[in-house]
Amino acid sequence: MSEPILSLRDVYADIDQYHILHGVDLDVPAGELTVLLGRNGAGKSTTLRTIMGLTTLTKGQVRFQGRDIGGTATPAIARGGIAFVPENMGIFGQLTVRENMVLAAVSGAMDEQRLDWIFEVFPPLKKFWNRAAGNLSGGQKQMLAIARAVIEPRDLLLVDEPTKGLAPAIINDLADAFEQLKQQQVSILLVEQNFNFSRRLGQSVAVMSDGHIVHRGTMAELAGDEDLQHELLGLGLGAHQ
Numbered sequence: 490m491s492e493p494i495l496s497l498r499d500v501y502a503d504i505d506q507y508h509i510l511h512g513v514d515l516d517v518p519a520g521e522l523t524v525l526l527g528r529n530g531a532g533k534s535t536t537l538r539t540i541m542g543l544t545t546l547t548k549g550q551v552r553f554q555g556r557d558i559g560g561t562a563t564p565a566i567a568r569g570g571i572a573f574v575p576e577n578m579g580i581f582g583q584l585t586v587r588e589n590m591v592l593a594a595v596s597g598a599m600d601e602q603r604l605d606w607i608f609e610v611f612p613p614l615k616k617f618w619n620r621a622a623g624n625l626s627g628g629q630k631q632m633l634a635i636a637r638a639v640i641e642p643r644d645l646l647l648v649d650e651p652t653k654g655l656a657p658a659i660i661n662d663l664a665d666a667f668e669q670l671k672q673q674q675v676s677i678l679l680v681e682q683n684f685n686f687s688r689r690l691g692q693s694v695a696v697m698s699d700g701h702i703v704h705r706g707t708m709a710e711l712a713g714d715e716d717l718q719h720e721l722l723g724l725g726l727g728a729h730q
């Protein structure tokens with residue numbers, strides 16, 4: 490396992506009067522894809538939002554590339570190298586794919602070479618370049634959201650449940666795109682509920698329950714241990730989600 494690009498130590502976070510995270514310890518190795526799994530309401534989205542400074546950190550440390558970023562404003566965290574694709578994706582449905590991408594390239598014109606790379610990873614974006622984003626399929630919208638996040642170079646990509654609501658064939662296309670990102674050694678932290686998708690892509694895995702991490706290890710180990718899957722995720726023994 491390589492050095493962590495991101496590490497959380499004893500992270501606590503509140504939403505209003507509710508204590509949501511209770512001492513999260515998490516490492517994201519550089520150049521790998523790490524999956525954060527857990528049941529509904531475990532605190533996965535809140536963990537991503539806390540990393541981005543969108544939910545207030547009340548205690549603990551968030552270190553990114555060796556720097557403490559806890560308490561830093563969200564735009565500075567983004568400029569510092571972390572891209573975030575929230576569950577609602579944040580794309581503009583009435584604008585074309587191209588316009589969505591232009592808006593995402595905040596520091597100027599889009600880099601042509603990088604755009605060619607994005608078209609390689611997400612071929613539908615090239616095909617539907619001048620189509621309104623609102624008319625894309627769910628999977629294509631997810632691709633656009635991720636492409637917007639990486640149109641400018643970022644060192645770490647956080648993605649919240651990209652497979653939510655997608656049909657199996659589309660999930661497969663999305664997995665292919667993530668495989669390509671992995672081949673480029675992009676560091677990724679992926680929040681997921683879909684275990685098969687996670688198993689295909691993940692190198693490291695962390696499992697959350699009730700606001701903290703209850704298991705950390707390799708995906709290979711968790712994928713090979715049905716009892717552990719059952720215990721941690723409530724997956725049926727022998728079942729394929």
Ligand SMILES: Nc1ncnc2c1ncn2[C@@H]1O[C@H](COP(=O)(O)OP(=O)(O)OP(=O)(O)O)[C@@H](O)[C@H]1O
Nearest residue numbers: 504505507509527528529530531532533534535536
């Ligand atoms: N705005 C809010 N106000 C109060 N409680 C909230 C708010 N947002 C989230 N929570 C609570 O925080 C807990 C963690 O939510 P979070 O969305 O981080 O979980 P999750 O693991 O991502 O699950 P899901 O997949 O359902 O989004 C849940 O109990 C949820 O009800």
